[in-house]
Amino acid sequence: MNRCQYASEHNASERDLLRKRVSVIFQLSPHPKPCEYQMDLPLFPHFTLRLSLFSALLLLALNANANETVRGVILTDQLSHPWGMAFLSADEILITERVGRLRRFVNGKLLPKAIEGLPEISAIGQGGLLDIALHPDYPNNGWIYLSYVAGDGDGIGTEVVRGKLKGDRLQQIEKIFTLLPKSKPGYHFGSRIAFDHQGYLYITLGDRGDRPRAQDLADHAGSVIRLHGDGSIPTDNPFYNQKGKRAEIYSYGHRNLQGATTNPKSGAIWTHEHGPQGGDEINIIHSGANYGWPIITYGVNYGSGTPIGEGKAKAGVEQPLYYWVPSIAPSGMTFYSGDKIPQWQGDLFVGSLKFQLLVRLGIQEDKVISEERLFEGEFGRIRDVRTGVDGYLYLLTDADRGKLIRLENAP
Numbered sequence: 001m002n003r004c005q006y007a008s009e010h011n012a013s014e015r016d017l018l019r020k021r022v023s024v025i026f027q028l029s030p031h032p033k034p035c036e037y038q039m040d041l042p043l044f045p046h047f048t049l050r051l052s053l054f055s056a057l058l059l060l061a062l063n064a065n066a067n068e069t070v071r072g073v074i075l076t077d078q079l080s081h082p083w084g085m086a087f088l089s090a091d092e093i094l095i096t097e098r099v100g101r102l103r104r105f106v107n108g109k110l111l112p113k114a115i116e117g118l119p120e121i122s123a124i125g126q127g128g129l130l131d132i133a134l135h136p137d138y139p140n141n142g143w144i145y146l147s148y149v150a151g152d153g154d155g156i157g158t159e160v161v162r163g164k165l166k167g168d169r170l171q172q173i174e175k176i177f178t179l180l181p182k183s184k185p186g187y188h189f190g191s192r193i194a195f196d197h198q199g200y201l202y203i204t205l206g207d208r209g210d211r212p213r214a215q216d217l218a219d220h221a222g223s224v225i226r227l228h229g230d231g232s233i234p235t236d237n238p239f240y241n242q243k244g245k246r247a248e249i250y251s252y253g254h255r256n257l258q259g260a261t262t263n264p265k266s267g268a269i270w271t272h273e274h275g276p277q278g279g280d281e282i283n284i285i286h287s288g289a290n291y292g293w294p295i296i297t298y299g300v301n302y303g304s305g306t307p308i309g310e311g312k313a314k315a316g317v318e319q320p321l322y323y324w325v326p327s328i329a330p331s332g333m334t335f336y337s338g339d340k341i342p343q344w345q346g347d348l349f350v351g352s353l354k355f356q357l358l359v360r361l362g363i364q365e366d367k368v369i370s371e372e373r374l375f376e377g378e379f380g381r382i383r384d385v386r387t388g389v390d391g392y393l394y395l396l397t398d399a400d401r402g403k404l405i406r407l408e409n410a411p
């Protein structure tokens with residue numbers, strides 16, 4: 001008997017106990033392989049039963065270790081709609097606030113004074129100061145990257161600058177990317193910044209609420225951008241030197257990506273994006289690939305529930321690695337690689353704005369094999385999740401009094 005059968009065939013009291021204590025959900029997603037390693041021993045029913053009970057106890061033990069012992073410590077609740085964070089050292093975290101402030105959290109305290117010298121920022125709707133990332137060689141070169149929304153004559157859009165922190169001022173500011181063309185709506189800006197192991201820089205961009213833009217290669221909106229750290233365009237980008245296409249684009253057909261991280265094992269860039277009503281996705285980003293929006297999606301139109309595009313799949317268009325129906329409204333993503341919560345090492349964490357929870361995904365060979373939902377309603381809308389340089393896992397919550405939270409094993 002395997003665990004899939006176990007769940008459906010065991011007696012009611014044990015099943016209820018399992019339901020109550022085990023919150024690992026085996027997901028019915030495009031590539032589910034949750035049960036393939038289970039044993040099947042139909043010839044020895046008594047042995048099978050014993051094995052099943054042992055498996056259940058093991059699962060309970062694992063779950064207790066994985067879930068009930070991790071707690072959140074609220075380090076501050078004085079952040080205004082924080083969006084992203086970067087760890088300068090074990091003692092200092094930089095945190096962006098959407099309104100356009102970059103804050104310092106030093107030795108356990110949020111400093112009252114924001115960092116000066118930031119570019120002009122349009123804090124409109126979902127826009128403002130968004131993500132922050134450090135260059136992989138930050139200890140030697142000092143480059144800090146910020147994504148934010150700024151305007152020109154045509155409207156607003158996502159931009160990225162880099163600069164160096166001297167005292168409480170950002171200096172040597174260089175603008176390295178501007179989304180073109182800009183437009184009026186105050187939503188779907190993306191944007192996360194991530195570096196791969198070769199030092200290439202990736203910027204995620206929303207469709208700006210105008211669906212066809214995600215399929216238009218003459219338009220940055222709805223794409224993942226790939227650049228060198230100084231903003232120059234790699235000559236091996238898929239649309240480099242192609243007439244009528246923007247050479248910065250690495251992948252396209254995205255709706256609104258507010259999560260991007262590098263898989264520490266493979267070095268690949270993993271992203272997630274908001275679907276419409278249903279159909280939030282996780283994808284692994286490949287050069288030149290079309291991720292489908294708005295041609296294919298697992299979501300439907302808001303309210304009416306009417307279909308979008310041509311269906312759920314199409315030849316030559318990428319399927320998501322994983323998806324959520326209903327939507328969780330994902331923001332922030334990290335592979336946990338710290339040493340302070342050993343039972344979570346290697347798992348992928350995603351924040352949920354809508355359900356105010358943290359999603360923990362078990363990953364095996366570039367597949368999602370399990371989903372667990374943590375801290376539901378406990379902290380608020382989770383905007384970002386990152387592994388700290390001190391080995392803990394950190395959260396930011398989206399609120400007028402947004403929180404910075406450290407997750408740790410309870411003593």
Ligand SMILES: [Ca+2]
Nearest residue numbers: 281291292293
């Ligand atoms: Ca897609």
